[in-house]
Amino acid sequence: MSFASDPRIDDERRDSSGRSRTEDGTRPSPHLDAADVCASAPGRVEFIGNHTDYNGGWVLGATIDRRVAVGLTRRDDEWITLESADDVSSLRVSLGEVTARSGEEGWGSYVLGVLAVLRNEGLAVDHGFDLRVESTLPVGAGLSSSAALELATALALTEAFDGAFDRKTLARLAQRAENEYVGVPCGLLDQAVVAFGAADRLVRIDARTEEITTVPFPASTSLWIFRTHEAHALADAHYQERHDEAHAARDRLDELIGPVEHLVDVSPSQLESVKDRLEPPLYRRARHVITEHRRVRRAVHLLEQESHEEVGELLFASHASSREDYENSTPELDFVVDRLEETDHVLGARLTGAGFGGAAMAWTRTSFGEEQARAVGEAYADRFGQELDVLPCHPAPGATVHA
Numbered sequence: 001m002s003f004a005s006d007p008r009i010d011d012e013r014r015d016s017s018g019r020s021r022t023e024d025g026t027r028p029s030p031h032l033d034a035a036d037v038c039a040s041a042p043g044r045v046e047f048i049g050n051h052t053d054y055n056g057g058w059v060l061g062a063t064i065d066r067r068v069a070v071g072l073t074r075r076d077d078e079w080i081t082l083e084s085a086d087d088v089s090s091l092r093v094s095l096g097e098v099t100a101r102s103g104e105e106g107w108g109s110y111v112l113g114v115l116a117v118l119r120n121e122g123l124a125v126d127h128g129f130d131l132r133v134e135s136t137l138p139v140g141a142g143l144s145s146s147a148a149l150e151l152a153t154a155l156a157l158t159e160a161f162d163g164a165f166d167r168k169t170l171a172r173l174a175q176r177a178e179n180e181y182v183g184v185p186c187g188l189l190d191q192a193v194v195a196f197g198a199a200d201r202l203v204r205i206d207a208r209t210e211e212i213t214t215v216p217f218p219a220s221t222s223l224w225i226f227r228t229h230e231a232h233a234l235a236d237a238h239y240q241e242r243h244d245e246a247h248a249a250r251d252r253l254d255e256l257i258g259p260v261e262h263l264v265d266v267s268p269s270q271l272e273s274v275k276d277r278l279e280p281p282l283y284r285r286a287r288h289v290i291t292e293h294r295r296v297r298r299a300v301h302l303l304e305q306e307s308h309e310e311v312g313e314l315l316f317a318s319h320a321s322s323r324e325d326y327e328n329s330t331p332e333l334d335f336v337v338d339r340l341e342e343t344d345h346v347l348g349a350r351l352t353g354a355g356f357g358g359a360a361m362a363w364t365r366t367s368f369g370e371e372q373a374r375a376v377g378e379a380y381a382d383r384f385g386q387e388l389d390v391l392p393c394h395p396a397p398g399a400t401v402h403a
């Protein structure tokens, strides 16, 4: 097991212009100091609300204190160069050939996709630029490094080329870039949390109305991430499959009890009344989304009442629903959540994000510490013969341009 602590890009403070500087007054990384514009964005956890976002439901997420930073410098010619401090290929493309990338250059699609949608929306990018990426956020862990890169890029581009887009528009455009250029039919969760997250807050999204608000993250509690290394090779294909099944379930329910605009419009009793007329997998997908939406609403209410134990129960119930009905958990994630459920000081735990591998999240009292986390990691190593990465984290500022 490894403990990943001491993130480099952290602890920002905003000044009156909304810009921010890191704790020591510098940009997030000295390597980005020379850039014309520097922007960064955090990763996120999905606190509760699994696969509700593309079904018109509610979701609660939180930014974490791990970030992706980009430094952008304008060039005098039409070339765009992309490089990363991580061990991935650099790219060089001309402004006239901004297209999706694949293979070794696949990461470039997040940047180029955002560039393409912003230009479609009128951003006048009349010069090439060099863009360098640095990150303290693990990639492929289900913590939305892609949305973080998209939002950091969107802010850097709009700052460098004088765009005027509000945050919600930027979140939507970043989502569109992921849908159209990366090819994942994700909802708004990741991009909205990354854009609207704040220190010590949870972000609540109503996907139907796209209303985004924040609620306080309880001070007496902590977040821990347990990253399995079982990222499923077919995760994107499974995501697409679940997305399509959920929409097929909605269409079927629209025929049976209509009108149904979103799956979450159906009540649990309405669903039960037509159970025999739905294919069993569609019934299970619908039951997960319908009950999960209600769990999120209840969690928001219970957080206001400071009923933390009951919120924790909802997190465990969410995981069970993902495992049984949405079938997007894995034996590794189930094991971690089961161990956490038996561990002192844990309020709740569940898989976080798309599932099919990736990370589980624990919401704990602050009395939960490395000793308890280590015990979970050791049990995991005994069972699977593999390391579990443990990241203590905390709700952190959202995407920002650095002065």
Ligand code: GLA
Residues within 6 Å of the ligand: 046, 049, 050, 051, 052, 053, 054, 186, 187, 188, 189, 190, 353, 354, 355
């Ligand atoms: C991924 C997607 C989100 C959301 C979650 C599951 O993180 O990007 O839009 O659907 O999975 O809740």
